[in-house]
Amino acid sequence: MQLSAAPYEERLTAPRTWWLISFLVGVSMALVLLPFGTLPMLGGLAGGTAVAAVAASSYGSVRIRVVGDSLIAGEAKIPLAALGEAEVLDAEEARAWRTHKADPRAFLLLRAYIPTALRVEVTDPQDPTPYLYLSTREPERLAQALRTQTPA
Numbered sequence: 806m807q808l809s810a811a812p813y814e815e816r817l818t819a820p821r822t823w824w825l826i827s828f829l830v831g832v833s834m835a836l837v838l839l840p841f842g843t844l845p846m847l848g849g850l851a852g853g854t855a856v857a858a859v860a861a862s863s864y865g866s867v868r869i870r871v872v873g874d875s876l877i878a879g880e881a882k883i884p885l886a887a888l889g890e891a892e893v894l895d896a897e898e899a900r901a902w903r904t905h906k907a908d909p910r911a912f913l914l915l916r917a918y919i920p921t922a923l924r925v926e927v928t929d930p931q932d933p934t935p936y937l938y939l940s941t942r943e944p945e946r947l948a949q950a951l952r953t954q955t956p957a
Contacts, residue, residue, distance in 0.1 A: 812871050813950035815941060817916045819865030827857035867914065869939055871950040876925075878914045878939055888937075889926030891948040896920035899940075908935050916940040923947050 831854025838849035870877045874885050894902060899922040903915060912927075912934050919940040927934045941947050 812954055813947050814868065814870045815943060815947070817865060817867050817869070817914075817919060817940060817942075819861045820918050823861040823865070824858065827861050828854055830854065830857035865916075867916070869914065869941060869947065871947070871954050874954070876937075876951065878912075878937065881912060881914075881937075883927075883937070885951065885954055887927060887929035887932060888951065889928040891926075891951050892924045893944040893948055894922040894924055902938055907938075910934055911936050911938055913938045914940060925951065 831850045831852075834849035834853030835846045836849075838845040867879045868877070869879075871885075876883045876885060876888065899920060902922065902924055903913075907913075910933055915938065917940075919942055921941065921944050923937075923939045923941050923944040925937045925939065927936055939947070
């Protein structure tokens with residue numbers, strides 16, 4: 806039995822600058838603990854850096870995948886049959902759909918450090934969600950994967 810590869814998979818990793826910020830959080834903790842001695846200072850450096858790095862890694866570990874007949878976006882799993890048209894959003898349009906055009910009922914997988922997005926209509930009459938807003942670095946490729954995998 807041969808396993809089929811996912812037609813689309815993306816991890817919304819945190820930017821590199823967040824890792825520098827994680828180290829700076831560790832330095833801050835080291836400075837706070839400096840009056841207590843060298844060992845607590847080193848513990849603060851290691852502990853503060855580790856906690857901040859885990860937080861950055863956790864926030865940037867969310868994935869978007871198109872597998873079989875489903876779109877998996879973070880914790881959500883949506884059948885492709887329940888999805889309609891996909892609209893590629895450039896940076897300006899994506900900001901508009903995050904702010905003044907946004908519907909409070911929409912599903913947002915939002916990462917502010919990713920400027921582009923994909924807006925996908927939800928056509929299931931039983932679902933009150935009007936659309937999915939998915940931050941993605943490759944919105945054209947995700948839209949193509951949704952089109953090719955959608956059942957006829």
